[in-house]
Amino acid sequence: MDLDDYRRHSPYSDPGRHGGLLDAVSTDIPTVAATARNVIVHYRAGGVELPGDRLEEVNCRWVDRILDTDQSRFPLPLTADRPAVDRVAGCCRDHTLLSVAILRQHGIPSRSRVGFASYFMPGWHHDHVLVEYWNGHRWVWADPELDPAGDWGFDGYDIDPKAGLFDSAARVWSAYRAGTIDPEVYGVSPELPIRGAWFIHDYVLLELAHRQKDELLLWDSLDAMTDDVTTADLTLVDEIAALLLAADGGDDAAAEKTLADRYASDARLRPGSRVHSVSPVSDTVSTVDLRR
Secondary structure (H helix, E strand, C coil), X not given: CCHHHHHCCCCCCCCHHHHHHHHCCCCCHHHHHHHHHHHEEECCCCCCCCCHHHHHHHHCCCHHHHHHHHXXXXXXXXXXXXXXXXXXEECHHHHHHHHHXXXXXXXXXXXXXXXXXXXXXXXXXXXXXXXXXXXXXXXXXXCCCCCCCCCCCCCCCCECCCCCCXXXXXXXXXXXXXXXXXXXXXXXXXXXXXXCHHHHXXXXXXXXXXXXXXXXXXXXXXXXXXXXXXHCCHHHHHHHHHHHHXXXXXXXXXXXXXXXXXXXXXXXXXXXXXXXXXXXXXXXXEEEECCC
């Protein structure tokens, strides 16, 4: 994909009838991020206890449905303050997707990046999703979930890819394969078994899907995913990770084209018209029709 591809909406980022709401949001990253936090609250880490019957909002999936939910409570501009407890339940993927949608609505190339962040808890690498946008000269990593009033010790809206604060899933997988990291400190939470080599493996596939503008939920499944790396096709993910790193490293045209070709030709790597999804709040397994 080229820059123009990332200027255009995906089915996930398309606001549909809510386009005017996105048109009204300024495109400076602090405003974009604050707007995303104003509309969406993290279902586990948002600092509020959400009513149980609203937790399934984490599966809204598409920006137009996120905004349907928001506007049913607040038929107001997206920058008008919402009480945290009444915001749409979501996670980092949703903060990023809404931010990407705002930027694309204004023609700014942007995409979501899937990987692991080390700045939430010492010694632990949380699965996380960032915005990556083109500022006219380079791609910039920004975390819209971070409130700049927090004492983070770094600029959350221009995260240095070399600082080790956030690493793409491809980079983490490559480090695991080289034996230079402990995979057991990469996952959802130290208290949960959703971690380790199989989890990193599957996040490489999610990273690829998001780069191809299939901004899947973090609990969607693909045929190439696994819960046991000893039986998985490691060569496949090794190759995908290497291509993702090459695309990030400057070999953009060749690596990006190869990634797009692989994604289009290998049904194991993409969701097709339907995807299986396991809700993180109810463990309910569903098959979702992705045709819009």
